[in-house]
Amino acid sequence: MRVYFEKPRTTVGWKGLIYDPDINYSYNIEKGIFIARKLMLQIVDLGLPVATEMLDPILAQYIADAVSWAAIGARTTESQTHRQLGSGLSMPVGFKNATDGSFQTAIDAVATARSEHSFIGVLEDGHVGVFRTTGNPYGHIVLRGGAQPNYGPEHIAFLKVAMKKAKLRPSIVVDCSHANSEKNYERQHLVLEDVVRQISGGEKSIVGVMLESYLQPGAQKIKPECPPAADVSITDSCIGWEETDRIIRAAYENLGGKPQA
Numbered sequence: 001m002r003v004y005f006e007k008p009r010t011t012v013g014w015k016g017l018i019y020d021p022d023i024n025y026s027y028n029i030e031k032g033i034f035i036a037r038k039l040m041l042q043i044v045d046l047g048l049p050v051a052t053e054m055l056d057p058i059l060a061q062y063i064a065d066a067v068s069w070a071a072i073g074a075r076t077t078e079s080q081t082h083r084q085l086g087s088g089l090s091m092p093v094g095f096k097n098a099t100d101g102s103f104q105t106a107i108d109a110v111a112t113a114r115s116e117h118s119f120i121g122v123l124e125d126g127h128v129g130v131f132r133t134t135g136n137p138y139g140h141i142v143l144r145g146g147a148q149p150n151y152g153p154e155h156i157a158f159l160k161v162a163m164k165k166a167k168l169r170p171s172i173v174v175d176c177s178h179a180n181s182e183k184n185y186e187r188q189h190l191v192l193e194d195v196v197r198q199i200s201g202g203e204k205s206i207v208g209v210m211l212e213s214y215l216q217p218g219a220q221k222i223k224p225e226c227p228p229a230a231d232v233s234i235t236d237s238c239i240g241w242e243e244t245d246r247i248i249r250a251a252y253e254n255l256g257g258k259p260q261a
Helices: 029-045 060-066 080-088 104-113 153-165 185-200 241-254
Strands: 051-053 069-072 093-096 117-122 128-133 139-143 172-175 206-210
Touching: 029 060, 069 080, 080 104, 080 117, 080 128, 093 104, 104 139, 104 153, 139 153, 153 172, 185 206, 185 241
Parallel strands: 051 069, 069 093, 093 139, 139 172, 172 206
Antiparallel strands: 117 128
16 A cells, blocks of 8 residues: 655645645654554555655664665655665665656666665664664665656666666556546556566566555546545545556456456
8 A cells, every 4th residue: 555654845745744744834743653553554554565655764773674665756866865774674675766767766766775874863762873684685666657657668678778777677557647648637556557568478577556546536636625535635636546446446357367356
């Protein structure tokens, strides 16, 4: 289950549930952390793994034990701080390609995160200390598009060659949203269908996909005078739950799974 509590911003705006859980610029971060952990643990209790983006290295200590998959976003993949963080996380970490669509920054990030690092951070007891990591062998690349989509067979083939040249195992997750959907959430199913065809055709380097999904489709603007609806995204536009259910079941069946009721 994709649950993102931190929202990287190009300029300014609502930065996510952890930072402003009441959506009123009160920035009750302590409350946000408690809500985020509670939600993640409820999801884990359902038997579902949790996926999230690691944005603030300090916050990672508060939530990492409940996370099964982590992303480092396009704006932070080039950051040494986040590459070091990725090297010490105890789960697979996907580094997104740069916002212009290029791959090299993400390739460098995966290679860097595989190595040992020493850096300063906040320990589990809340004190500042030195971390020494052994490296993360499960780093991979998340394709999110750039100036144009980059999930097609030609992009996958190019990236595989580049990763092998860097002595990395080609492991790729495709983000069906963002620039790959041309920033149109209603196109996510088309991206997923294309990726499923590639996998069915024998492409083994694609190990996963990402969908931006919520209860109801679309998005809404934050208005101080009007509380937002609880079932519609207040950040990126998302597909609704009914479509999420439909396209995931279809992908499963097209990949050889038995039809589900």
